[in-house]
Amino acid sequence: MTEFTKYLTSAGLSRREFMGRAIAAGLTISAASTLFANTAVAAEPKKGGHLKLGLQGGAATDSLDPAKSLSQITFVTGRNWGDMLVESDPLTGLPVPALAESWSPSADASVWTFKIRKGVQFHDGKELTIDDVIKTLQRHTDEKSESGALGVMKSIKEIKEDGGDLVLTLTEGNADLPLLLTDYHLIIQPGGGIDKPDAAIGTGPYKLVSFEPGVRATFEKNPNDWRSDRGYVDSIEIISMNDATARIAALSSGQVHYINRVDPKTVDLLKRAPTVEILSTSGRGHYVFIMHANTAPFDNNDLRLALKYAMDRETMVEKILGGYGKVGNDFPINETYALFPEGIEQRAYDPDKAAFHFKKSGHDGSVLLRTSDVAFPGAVDAAVLYQESAKKAGINIEVKREPGDGYWSNVWNVQPFSTSYWGGRPTQDQMYSTAYLSTADWNDTRFLRPDFDKILLEARSELDETKRKEMYRTMAMMVRDEGGLILPMFNDFVNASTTAVKGYVHDIGNDMSNGYVATRVWLES
Amino acid sequence: MTDTTETSALPPETSQRRSLGERFPLATLILQRLGLSALLLFAVSVLIFGGVEALPGDFATTYLGQSATPQAVANIRADLGLDRPIVTRYFEWLGGAVQGDFGNSWASGNSVSEQIGRRLGNSLFLAFFAAVVSVPLAVGLGMLAVFYRDRVPDKIINIVSLAAISLPEFFIGYLLILFFAVNMRIATFPATVYDSMGFIDRLQTIALPAATLVFVVLAHMMRMTRAAILSVMSSAYMESAELKGLSAMRAIIKHAAPNAIAPIVNVVALNLAYLVVGVVVVEVVFVYPGMGQYMVDAVTVRDMPVVQACGLIFAAFYIILNMVADIIAIVANPRLRHPR
Numbered sequence: 001m002t003e004f005t006k007y008l009t010s011a012g013l014s015r016r017e018f019m020g021r022a023i024a025a026g027l028t029i030s031a032a033s034t035l036f037a038n039t040a041v042a043a044e045p046k047k048g049g050h051l052k053l054g055l056q057g058g059a060a061t062d063s064l065d066p067a068k069s070l071s072q073i074t075f076v077t078g079r080n081w082g083d084m085l086v087e088s089d090p091l092t093g094l095p096v097p098a099l100a101e102s103w104s105p106s107a108d109a110s111v112w113t114f115k116i117r118k119g120v121q122f123h124d125g126k127e128l129t130i131d132d133v134i135k136t137l138q139r140h141t142d143e144k145s146e147s148g149a150l151g152v153m154k155s156i157k158e159i160k161e162d163g164g165d166l167v168l169t170l171t172e173g174n175a176d177l178p179l180l181l182t183d184y185h186l187i188i189q190p191g192g193g194i195d196k197p198d199a200a201i202g203t204g205p206y207k208l209v210s211f212e213p214g215v216r217a218t219f220e221k222n223p224n225d226w227r228s229d230r231g232y233v234d235s236i237e238i239i240s241m242n243d244a245t246a247r248i249a250a251l252s253s254g255q256v257h258y259i260n261r262v263d264p265k266t267v268d269l270l271k272r273a274p275t276v277e278i279l280s281t282s283g284r285g286h287y288v289f290i291m292h293a294n295t296a297p298f299d300n301n302d303l304r305l306a307l308k309y310a311m312d313r314e315t316m317v318e319k320i321l322g323g324y325g326k327v328g329n330d331f332p333i334n335e336t337y338a339l340f341p342e343g344i345e346q347r348a349y350d351p352d353k354a355a356f357h358f359k360k361s362g363h364d365g366s367v368l369l370r371t372s373d374v375a376f377p378g379a380v381d382a383a384v385l386y387q388e389s390a391k392k393a394g395i396n397i398e399v400k401r402e403p404g405d406g407y408w409s410n411v412w413n414v415q416p417f418s419t420s421y422w423g424g425r426p427t428q429d430q431m432y433s434t435a436y437l438s439t440a441d442w443n444d445t446r447f448l449r450p451d452f453d454k455i456l457l458e459a460r461s462e463l464d465e466t467k468r469k470e471m472y473r474t475m476a477m478m479v480r481d482e483g484g485l486i487l488p489m490f491n492d493f494v495n496a497s498t499t500a501v502k503g504y505v506h507d508i509g510n511d512m513s514n515g516y517v518a519t520r521v522w523l524e525s
Numbered sequence: 526m527t528d529t530t531e532t533s534a535l536p537p538e539t540s541q542r543r544s545l546g547e548r549f550p551l552a553t554l555i556l557q558r559l560g561l562s563a564l565l566l567f568a569v570s571v572l573i574f575g576g577v578e579a580l581p582g583d584f585a586t587t588y589l590g591q592s593a594t595p596q597a598v599a600n601i602r603a604d605l606g607l608d609r610p611i612v613t614r615y616f617e618w619l620g621g622a623v624q625g626d627f628g629n630s631w632a633s634g635n636s637v638s639e640q641i642g643r644r645l646g647n648s649l650f651l652a653f654f655a656a657v658v659s660v661p662l663a664v665g666l667g668m669l670a671v672f673y674r675d676r677v678p679d680k681i682i683n684i685v686s687l688a689a690i691s692l693p694e695f696f697i698g699y700l701l702i703l704f705f706a707v708n709m710r711i712a713t714f715p716a717t718v719y720d721s722m723g724f725i726d727r728l729q730t731i732a733l734p735a736a737t738l739v740f741v742v743l744a745h746m747m748r749m750t751r752a753a754i755l756s757v758m759s760s761a762y763m764e765s766a767e768l769k770g771l772s773a774m775r776a777i778i779k780h781a782a783p784n785a786i787a788p789i790v791n792v793v794a795l796n797l798a799y800l801v802v803g804v805v806v807v808e809v810v811f812v813y814p815g816m817g818q819y820m821v822d823a824v825t826v827r828d829m830p831v832v833q834a835c836g837l838i839f840a841a842f843y844i845i846l847n848m849v850a851d852i853i854a855i856v857a858n859p860r861l862r863h864p865r
Contacts, residue, residue, distance in 0.1 A: 054715065054812075060640070060822040060831070061588070061632030068632075070589070146601050151594050198634070212643075213633050214822055215814040216719050239717050241812045245699060250715050250812075253707045406581025441595055 045503055049523035051233040054247045054256035055512075058240030060214035064198035066187040067140060067147035072260060072511070073217070073240055075184055079515035080219050080236060081123070082187030082202030085114060085133065085166075086178045088426060090507035090514060093338050095178035099128065099188050099203065100166070109173035109461045114166040120226045122190045123207045130161050135192025137168075140185060149185035151434070173461025175468070176427040183426075184515060205231030205519045214240050219518075232503070232522035251496055252276060257523065258497040260512050263377070264322030267494060279495045280324050281506040281513075284336055284424025284431075286490045287320070287376040289369070289386065292416040292446040293484035301482055302361035308347060308486050309354035310390035316488040319385060320378040324494045328487035331476040332435070336508040337428050339465060341473035344480065354393035366396035370411050374404040375419040382488075383419060413444045420444065421491075426509070428472050429460050436479060445484030452478050500524050551855060555848070562844045566837055570622070573836040574615050577827055583607055584631050584827040605631055618833060628830040630823070637834050640819065645838065647718055648815040651731050652800035655738035660793055663743050667750025674755070686744035698737045698810040705733060715812035734811040738804060742796040749792040753785040760784075787854035787861070794850035802839040 057072025066078050085100040097103075100114040120128040137159050140147040147153070158169040170177065187193075187202055200208040203226065206219035219236040239256065241247045247259040248266065252273045262270060262278065271278055291298035291307065298304060313327040326334065329346055371383040380401055387397045402411050402418075412420050425431040434440055437456060438448045452475060459471040479485060493511040497504065503521045507514035513521075585601040602608050621628055627637040666686070670679040689697065706714035713730045722730070757763065758781060766776040805817030816835060823831035855861045 059632075059825065060644075060819045061630065061826050061828055063633045065634075144600055144604075146597055146604065148589070148597070150597050210719070210721070212719060212814065213635070213640075214818065216717055239715060239812060241715060243809045243812070246702075246715060246810055246812055249699075249702045249707055253702075253710060253714060255706070255714055403581075406587075409582040409586050 045232045045522045046524060047232050047234075047522065049233045049525075050235045050237065051258070051501075051518055051521070051523060052237045052239065052256040053518060054239050054241040054250045054259045056242055056244070056247065056259075056261040058214050058238075058242070062213040064200045064208075064211060066185050066189070066193070067145065067149070067197060069185055070148060073238060075510075075515045076238060076512060076518060077200075077208070077211070077217050078184055078187055079204070080206040080518055081200050081204040081208050082189070083204055084182055084184070084186050085116075085188065086181045088179060088182045088509045088514070090505050090509065090516075093179075093336060093426070093508055095182065099133070100178075100181070103178055105175070105177070105463070107463075109175045109177070109463055110170045112168045112170070112177050113162070114168070116164070116166060117226070120203050121224045122203055123201045123222060124190065126190050128188065128190075128203060130164060130166060132190050132192060133166055133188055134159050134161060135194060136186065136188045137192075139192045139194055139197075147185055149183045152180045152183050152430070153186075155180075172457070174429070175461060175463050176429050179426040180430070182509075184510075206236055209235075216240065230516075230519045232520075233518070236518045238518075248496075251498065254498060257501050258495065258517060258521075260493075260495045262494045262496050264320070264324050264494060267322055267324065267496075270496060275498050275500075277497050277499055277501070279497060279504055279506070281493045281495075281511075282326065282334075282336055282508060283491065283493045283511065284334060284508070285421065285493075285511075286328055286332060286334075286424070286487055287316075287379070287382065287419070287421050288332075289419055289486040289488070290417070290445050291484035291486070293482075294446040294448060295416040297361070297363045297367070298416055298484060300361045300363065302357045303363050303367075304484060305481075306354045306357035306361060306393070306395060307367070307390070309350045309357065310393045310395050311386060311486055311488050312349040312389040313347075313488045314349070315385060315389070316382060320382045321489055321491055324492040326490045326492075328489050329480060330483070330485055330487050331479040332422060332424075332431050332485065332487060333428050333472070333476060334490050336424075337431075339428060339469045339472055341469060341476050344473070344476060347480070349389060351389075351393035354390070354395060358393065358395050366398045367417065368398045368400060369417050369419070370400045370402050370415050371419040372402045372404050372407045372411065374407045375412070376421040376491075379419045386488075413442060424510075429456070432456050432475060432479075433460075436475075436483070447479065447483050447485075449478065449482075497521075551852065554855070555852065558844075558848045558851075562841070562848070565844060566840055569836055569840040570619065570833055571615070573833055574611075574618070574829070577824070577829055577832055578611055580827060582827070584829065588632055588826045588828075618830070622833070622837075627834040630828055630831050632823075632826055632828045632831075637830050640831070641816070641834055641838065643720070644814060644816045644819045647813065648801055648804075648817070650718075650727070651734060651738070651804070651813065651815060652797065654728070654731060655735045655742070655800050656797055658735065659739040659742050659796075660746065662739070663746035663793075664750050664789070666743075667747045668754065670747070670751045671754045671758070682747070686747050689740040690744035692740075694737060694741045694804075695806050695810050697740050698734070698807055701733050701737055702810075717812050717814060719814075731813070734807050734813050737807055737811070738800055741807075742799065746789070746792050746796055750785075750789050753788045754781065757781045757785045783858040786857045790850045790853045790857075791847075794846040798843045798846045801842050 055073050055076065059071060062071050062074050066082065069075060069078055083099050085098060086095045087098045088094065089096050099117050099120065101117045103112055103114045105112050116130050116133055122128060139145065140149045141153040141156055155170050155172065155174060156168055157171045160167050168177065190201055205222055205225045207222050209218040209220050211217045217238045221231055221234050225231055241250060244263045248270055250256045251259045254275065267278060270276055291304055293299060293304065308330055317323065317325045317327055329344060333340060369383055371379050373380055383399045387399050390397045411418050422435065425434060433456065435442050435444060436447045436452065437443065438450065438453050455471050455475055459468050462468045462471065495512060500523050501521050502524050505513050505520050507516065584605065585598040585607060589597055606614065629635060630637055630640065666682050670682045673679045702714055705712035712733050714733060716730050716734050718727050718730055762780060763776060766780050804815065805821055808815045808818045820832060820835035823835065
């Protein structure tokens with residue numbers, strides 16, 4: 001509760017405070033980023049200039065409707081023009097106020113009251129009201145909603161106003177509700193965006209000037225922004241660049257200031273360019289090898305353990321991620337999550353143990369692993385590396401390359417042993433609820449454990465952090481030692497900018513400074 | 526175009542038996558071709574529709590990808606009517622299309638016609654300037670090669686153009702970017718054009734992709750020009766034209782050109798079509814917002830209205846350009862006007 005009250009009382013962070021934390025986390029998160037964070041903090045933000053971003057992930061099919069936002073470009077675009085009720089702290093991942101000034105839960109965390117900020121104007125000059133907030137949330141929870149936030153929002157039973165405040169009633173207690181409202185689909189729109197969902201009118205630091213899906217988006221500064229600690233550049237231009245080489249060429253020739261998705265294979269070459277800065281941030285995304293724990297032969301825990309010990313994690317991080325990542329420990333949580341259970345022993349490559357468990361499992365013959373390059377970048381190479389390391393333990397893995405088309409509907413979550421990735425979630429509860437709860441649609445390891453489900457639900461409404469952390473440790477151990485998940489690596493977000501870009505915040509929440517890159521940086525000539 | 530005096534000299538019953546086709550060969554040909562084109566376009570639309578349907582996954586699942594929830598998928602399907610039989614959906618689409626209504630993109634909800642108008646404009650702009658440079662250059666170089674046949678200039682032209690055609694187009698693109706954008710910093714990159722851009726800016730922006738395309742299509746046209754002219758020049762009637770005392774220029778214009786033009790025009794037409802519809806890779810490398818990229822984006826998520834409209838436009842381009850090539854060949858060469 002202590003962290004909780006602290007964030008309730010602090011209505012918005014000062015820039016100095018914000019940056020002070022940036023140094024602290026820079027040191028703990030990544031030694032490489034520390035130097036950058038230090039130099040960035042030394043200077044005061046400079047206003048003005050035209051910022052150009054060259055981003056992968058745009059398509060002609062992109063929509064400005066936040067409910068339909070799926071691509072990297074609509075993600076950043078939305079962050080520029082809109083605000084959520086709550087944001088997450090870039091360094092601790094805890095909820096911080098945005099359009100909601102403060103909030104408080106009921107004793108069982110099932111009813112939440114949010115105070116909505118006063119005096120905030122939409123881009124069209126209208127004042128933000130409680131009605132806009134309610135309608136927005138209703139649009140995303142509606143039965144007929146096509147919103148990407150539907151999964152997050154389905155635990156909300158009732159949305160209503162009480163004395164000017166927003167009151168959300170949940171189907172069950174959830175201590176993490178404020179973090180769920182940080183979802184990037186949940187941009188507050190005038191009238192809930194029901195009349196014109198893709199109008200891109202919001203309360204954000206930049207107004208949308210033009211948008212050509214899959215080509216380009218331009219923004220100008222919102223002069224009536226309610227916050228002064230963001231929006232330093234005068235205007236922004238986002239160019240959709242899906243070719244990795246094109247992005248690198250545009251950055252190194254100085255035609256754009258920032259690019260995303262730098263290929264780990266070429267990052268060392270890019271680093272040599274004198275005007276380029278590599279921005280690598282720890283994240284929650286992870287690359288996985290998933291076994292269905294209820295399907296033969298993977299229903300045998302000894303076989304699962306054998307396959308876990310046969311994974312050479314260090315080599316994976318080095319070869320597949322080019323060193324831009326961290327080894328995983330077979331549970332989907334890393335130190336970037338709040339209440340991370342520290343001190344769990346790191347599982348290492350151990351051919352002897354693998355051979356021991358393989359023999360004990362009584363399995364005979366090879367194991368079929370399905371993979372495709374759409375599973376994650378380098379997934380086919382990773383599967384072959386895995387095949388080699390397993391061979392040393394006497395385990396024969398047969399690698400089958402599946403077509404990328406339809407991989408997500410025909411192989412992932414269908415076949416008993418395949419490669420995949422997870423993007424991470426704002427909270428441990430969400431990550432486990434999405435993929436490890438018995439009833440979850442995406443339980444892609446078929447982890448069916450009533451005892452695990454029970455702890456997960458208890459932890460969700462537990463407001464005592466010490467108890468909660470202990471519960472998360474128990475859950476992590478269950479997944480690590482008995483689940484069907486082999487998690488060799490967490491991938492860093494690897495982006496790059498020119499040296500003119502200052503003030504980049506390494507946000508653990510998501511890629512590209514959690515999408516806020518354009519609103520947080522400034523340009524030094 | 527037919528000789529009327531000759532026709533009237535024929536016996537009357539023969540004259541009546543002569544079909545319209547023989548009296549107006551060119552007009553008939555164009556009409557036939559147009560009829561066939563409509564049939565072809567129809568077949569293309571069926572093929573595309575069937576092809577996209579046969580791909581694994583439908584729009585709802587591919588659009589949402591890994592992040593699909595069953596409810597969101599069901600809502601999208603119900604919204605777009607994807608749960609109805611394929612034949613019903615096809616004829617509904619066809620009904621709109623014959624009235625010129627291509628519908629709205631499933632993914633972005635925007636009008637397909639409006640989007641295509643812009644993208645097609647961009648594609649044509651790039652293709653036009655690539656053609657303006659490459660066609661005269663190819664024909665000129667081809668003639669030059671004939672003039673210096675088997676001597677050093679001919680060999681240089683051949684080697685350079687063959688080298689250019691042997692390199693993959695994205696590689697040529699990367700080389701140009703490396704030299705002109707990254708190292709020398711004289712060219713604009715990325716080549717993204719947008720609505721509010723002035724004409725001169727636009728021209729400057731497309732310099733690199735247009736140059737890449739010129740390299741890609743040059744060799745094909747150049748070598749066809751060279752081969753066609755050489756084969757005509759070595760034929761017997763050119764020799765007799767020379768022997769009967771025609772000047773070289775007159776012999777070429779009157780006798781060589783009409784016979785050489787057909788294969789050249791055909792190759793030029795094919796390459797022009799390629800410049801419009803086959804340049805996805807160049808568009809991606811140079812971040813150019815053309816039709817190719819638009820269609821690829823749409824196929825990736827099975828956005829049927831967009832895929833169909835793009836497919837039809839591409840098919841129409843091939844058909845029209847080939848038809849124009851045939852017509853030019855026929856007009857240029859009287860012998861082709863009266864097929865036996």
